[in-house]
Amino acid sequence: MSIRIDPDACTGCGLCASVCPGSLITLEAPGGRACIRRPGDCWGCASCLKECRSGAISYFLGADIGGDGAIMSVRDEGRALEWIFRRRDGTVLRISVRRDESNAY
Ligand code: SF4
Ligand code: SF4
Numbered sequence: 001m002s003i004r005i006d007p008d009a010c011t012g013c014g015l016c017a018s019v020c021p022g023s024l025i026t027l028e029a030p031g032g033r034a035c036i037r038r039p040g041d042c043w044g045c046a047s048c049l050k051e052c053r054s055g056a057i058s059y060f061l062g063a064d065i066g067g068d069g070a071i072m073s074v075r076d077e078g079r080a081l082e083w084i085f086r087r088r089d090g091t092v093l094r095i096s097v098r099r100d101e102s103n104a105y
Contacts, residue, residue: 002039002042002043002044002059002060002062002065003036003039003042003044003048003049003057003058003059003060004057004058004060005025005033005034005035005036005056005057005058006056006057006058007033007035007056009054009055009056010033010034010054010056011053011054011056012027012031012032012033012034013053013054014027014034015048015051015052015053016034016047016048016051016052016057017034017048018051019047019048019051020047020048021045021047022041022042022043024036024037024038024039024041024042025037025048034056044059044065046059046072049072049073049074050074050081052074053076055073055074055075055076057073057074058071058072058073059071059072059073060072061085068087068088069088070085070086070087070088071085071086072084072085072086073086077096079098079099079100080096080097080098080099081096081097081099081102082094082095082096082097083095083096083097
């Protein structure tokens with residue numbers, strides 16, 4: 001499993017479910033909390049992570065994708081997304097990416 005959804009932080013907005021290319025995320029009820037179905041089918045595209053405005057989704061950077069067990073989350077800063085990496089040794093790395101500059105090649 002690549003992601004985890006914190007039910008206490010989830011507002012039930014449904015944005016994550018609307019963008020998951022595998023339709024793996026569902027709401028428990030309209031307006032209810034999001035949960036991931038068939039987590040083994042998640043291929044870690046991070047689309048849900050980028051859409052969540054409440055920081056309810058965490059992404060596990062495991063060895064299968066070359067990670068070291070760090071947890072990645074995203075904070076919405078309006079014009080930018082702040083990517084937060086919490087490493088296993090307790091250190092935190094924050095990278096802010098402007099929305100209008102992301103995906104610009
Ligand atoms: S990381 Fe991608 S595939 Fe996995 S649950 Fe989120 S949107 Fe779906
Ligand atoms: S985008 Fe975040 S707050 Fe909205 S339903 Fe998904 S996990 Fe919950």
